[in-house]
Amino acid sequence: MKKYNWAILGCGKIAKKFALELKGLPNANLYAAASRNLDNATSFASEFGFKKAYGSYNEMVKDPAIDVVYIATPHSHHLEHTLLCLNHKKAVLCEKAFAINSKEVLQMVKASKENNTFLMEAFWVRFRPKFKKVLDLIKIEDLGKLKMIKSDFNFLGDYNPENRLFNIDLGASSLLDIGIYPVFTSLVLLGKPTQIKAIPQFSPTGSEESIAVFLSYENGSTAVLNSSFKSDYKNDVELSFEKGFIKYDRFSKDPILLQTTTKNQQITFDAGPNLGYQYEAVHVMECLDKNLIESPILPLSTSIELISILDAIRKEAGIVFPNHD
Known part of the structure; x- marks a missing residue:
């Protein structure tokens, strides 16, 4: 069984839930935790048993030992952080909502294909x-x-x-x-x-x-x-x-x-x-074992369709994000 070095980008509440269940998987190494604040990353790493802590996302993605990154920042930052990881050839499991809008999601999907690197939305309930x-x-x-x-x-x-x-x-x-x-x-x-x-x-x-x-x-x-x-x-x-x-x-x-x-x-x-957060992590590693760049169960086309519906609902409801729309 191949083992994968996992990194957590963003050390908030959802990251803690994910890390707690990730540590129970025999083929997942809790390798690195990254936050904009080194003290937060160090505390998170110590609590869950990660080997390394980074106070910079840019510094973390330059670590050649990292195989896959779980992105747990607010969805306003998912585009930025996903592109950062993909452009450094790190497989990505990114929390939902995948991004703010379709334009951002399509950029993420494009980067995944251009870098031939795995990307999946962390819609964990699909695997429960x-x-x-x-x-x-x-x-x-x-x-x-x-x-x-x-x-x-x-x-x-x-x-x-x-x-x-x-x-x-x-x-x-x-x-x-x-x-x-x-x-x-x-x-x-x-x-x-x-x-x-x-x-x-x-x-x-x-x-x-x-x-x-x-x-x-x-x-x-x-x-x-x-x-x-x-x-x-x-x-x-x-x-x-x-x-x-x-x-x-x-x-x-x-x-x-x-x-x-x-x-x-x-x-x-x-x-x-x-x-049940562990099930999506298991699936990601199964995909990596097969050298896939997207999931056959939760393909990127599903995430594209989902965000397009959310865009249409937001348009109908008048929900606008000035820095994104």
Whole structure:
């Protein structure tokens, strides 16, 4: 089994979750952590057992021992940091949202191809056992046509104008931060919509803090999607078919509810350890083993389609990022 030297670019909360589960993989070496502040990088490296700490991203990417970089900075900086890594021939797993808009994502994809270097959006739920089980149920159950998706992602965020949740300069938006999960679900299951309606609510900084999105499709199906930093309500998905429905909480290890005209049951699955960030890392290393530059499960074309839908929703809702759009 080939081992890969991983580096973490950006040492915030999501990086800590990822590093905690990365360290349990036998073919992943926790090699380097980088922050704009050396003390932060040193503290992070010490906490999780990384060999090296860098106080500069530019210095980190010049380390020839690094094989793959997990980018965990705000999505306002994903383009800059992804290009930095790819141009130094470092494989990249970049947090979602992949970037602010389609223009930026296309630059990232272009750099990946020009450098013949792996790139994937860190859409970790795609690789978790629960979502894979849901996809299996849709394939094997005689549920008929998928008629409607209802999906929510909400949490109560503490208002702070400088926080990434409310600072427009950091790409603040519930849509890009958490609404992307419901949009991704609709993309995987129904494809690209033909019509989009959106009702946003804005914070005092002008950032979008809540949004309701309504999607319709050429085949007559619909999706009702919500995200918000103002409510600690729920985070679940309801899939309504012609002959039944599937309901599940996106992140919990609770069973999946499946109901049809003939049965009503709770479907269990192999939940695995921790939250499940390790599954995307496993897949990245499998791709590197095969010398691939993109994932066959989450190809760059999916990320391009996803960001194009998010762009269309933002246009409908009037969500603008002055330093990017």
